[in-house]
Amino acid sequence: xxxxxxxxxxxxxxxxxxxxIIPTVAIPHPLGNPALPREEExxxxxxxxxxxxxxxxxxxxxQTVF
Amino acid sequence: MAYRIIHYINQxxxxxxxxxxxxxPPELRAxxxxxxxxxxxxxxxxxxxxxxxxxxxxxxxxxxxxVAGFIGQALDKYxxxxxxxxPAFNAGRYGLACGLAASAAAARGRVSLTAMFPENPGxxxxxxxxxxxxxxxxxxxxxxxxxxxxxxAIKLLNGRRLGSAAEEGYIERGVxxxxxxxxxxxxxxxxxxxxxxxxxxxxxxxxMPAFDRVRPRPGVKDxxxxxxxxxxxxxxxxxxxxxHIPASSARSxxxxxxxxxxxLTGEDFQTAHGGYDQTFANEDPDRVLPVDVLRCMExxxxxxxxxxxxxxxxxNGTAVAHAAQWGGEIGQKLREAxxxxxxLTST
Numbered sequence: 356x357x358x359x360x361x362x363x364x365x366x367x368x369x370x371x372x373x374x375x376i377i378p379t380v381a382i383p384h385p386l387g388n389p390a391l392p393r394e395e396e397x398x399x400x401x402x403x404x405x406x407x408x409x410x411x412x413x414x415x416x417x418q419t420v421f
Numbered sequence: 422m423a424y425r426i427i428h429y430i431n432q433x434x435x436x437x438x439x440x441x442x443x444x445x446p447p448e449l450r451a452x453x454x455x456x457x458x459x460x461x462x463x464x465x466x467x468x469x470x471x472x473x474x475x476x477x478x479x480x481x482x483x484x485x486x487x488v489a490g491f492i493g494q495a496l497d498k499y500x501x502x503x504x505x506x507x508p509a510f511n512a513g514r515y516g517l518a519c520g521l522a523a524s525a526a527a528a529r530g531r532v533s534l535t536a537m538f539p540e541n542p543g544x545x546x547x548x549x550x551x552x553x554x555x556x557x558x559x560x561x562x563x564x565x566x567x568x569x570x571x572x573x574a575i576k577l578l579n580g581r582r583l584g585s586a587a588e589e590g591y592i593e594r595g596v597x598x599x600x601x602x603x604x605x606x607x608x609x610x611x612x613x614x615x616x617x618x619x620x621x622x623x624x625x626x627x628x629m630p631a632f633d634r635v636r637p638r639p640g641v642k643d644x645x646x647x648x649x650x651x652x653x654x655x656x657x658x659x660x661x662x663x664x665h666i667p668a669s670s671a672r673s674x675x676x677x678x679x680x681x682x683x684x685l686t687g688e689d690f691q692t693a694h695g696g697y698d699q700t701f702a703n704e705d706p707d708r709v710l711p712v713d714v715l716r717c718m719e720x721x722x723x724x725x726x727x728x729x730x731x732x733x734x735x736x737n738g739t740a741v742a743h744a745a746q747w748g749g750e751i752g753q754k755l756r757e758a759x760x761x762x763x764x765l766t767s768t
Binding site for chain 2: 359
């Protein structure tokens with residue numbers, strides 16, 4: 356099954372062999388941003404997960420950064 | 422006084438027979454046999470082969486504990502200080518058998534050594550337990566293997582402090598040696614970098630693990646009917662970390678229920694990860710494991726369903742071999758549950 360790797364350091368995702376890579380916000384809060392108001396933070400998270408779903412729907416032939 | 426050594430060989434080199442005799446149970450013969458005759462000659466009066474264990478490859482691989490016990494008894498009976506096995510070249514089961522025999526001797530406090538082709542499966546499994554010298558892939562390499570094994574066995578028996586695998590010629594064991602350098606780390610690193618820039622040869626002091634590659638799987642056709650699972654190396658666990666996943670060098674992963682969980686809160690979940698500032702994840706664990714938005718998407722029909730169990734470990738100095746094993750196990754479970762896709766989050 357396809358796997359989307361959501362992480363902040365793309366070179367690591369690549370070196371460990373992830374095929375669908377979604378760059379995220381920061382190491383301690385990949386899917387959030389504590390500097391933003393709650394609603395905006397959730398919107399950022401939603402955007403990133405939406406991107407992951409697109410990556411999971413896409414056919415890729417090699418390691419791809421979305 | 423000469424060292425006493427037990428030599429381990431298979432049914433073929435012991436002259437019992439070929440594949441049809443691979444079920445031959447272990448047998449103890451006094452003195453040297455087969456390739457042991459050449460070892461004996463190479464050792465001269467430094468060491469003697471007190472006895473030879475001859476065992477069928479299938480028997481050995483099928484009865485590892487019994488053969489290990491047999492080897493222990495042989496070592497005791499002859500008061501031998503060492504066991505030398507093989508060489509096994511690229512014979513897979515013989516390589517496993519030699520690794521097993523040498524490991525059994527090492528576990529009993531004896532010096533142990535075997536030799537085989539570097540890609541023999543015995544290498545990966547036993548290299549940490551015993552010393553393995555590299556050989557050619559077939560018995561044509563016997564002429565080089567025997568003197569190397571003989572000399573290395575004496576080196577080990579003499580108790581000389583060994584250098585690195587590259588210096589001594591054995592297959593890397595994954596054991597780090599402490600050594601002193603005249604130059605400090607910063608100088609060595611800069612020198613290495615200069616060599617790298619100039620395209621010159623340099624030797625790393627910290628090899629990176631080799632990761633495998635997986636062919637990308639096809640994309641999900643209909644996301645609105647797909648079951649999506651969450652997996653994380655970011656250490657999100659139920660409050661109190663019930664499985665005691667360590668903050669670093671984790672040796673396990675956990676499977677946790679998301680049944681009835683709409684939103685991860687700091688009251689019920691936390692991070693167990695010791696490699697990043699935990700403040701933000703403990704405040705709102707959705708920042709690492711996005712359960713809240715996936716639940717929204719589930720309600721809206723953007724995805725079919727969020728799989729009701731998520732898997733978590735701490736990716737912080739975690740051994741690649743462990744991680745690869747867990748990945749395989751988790752993948753298997755998700756496949757059996759007919760999950761269509763995975764979101765894996767890492768910190």
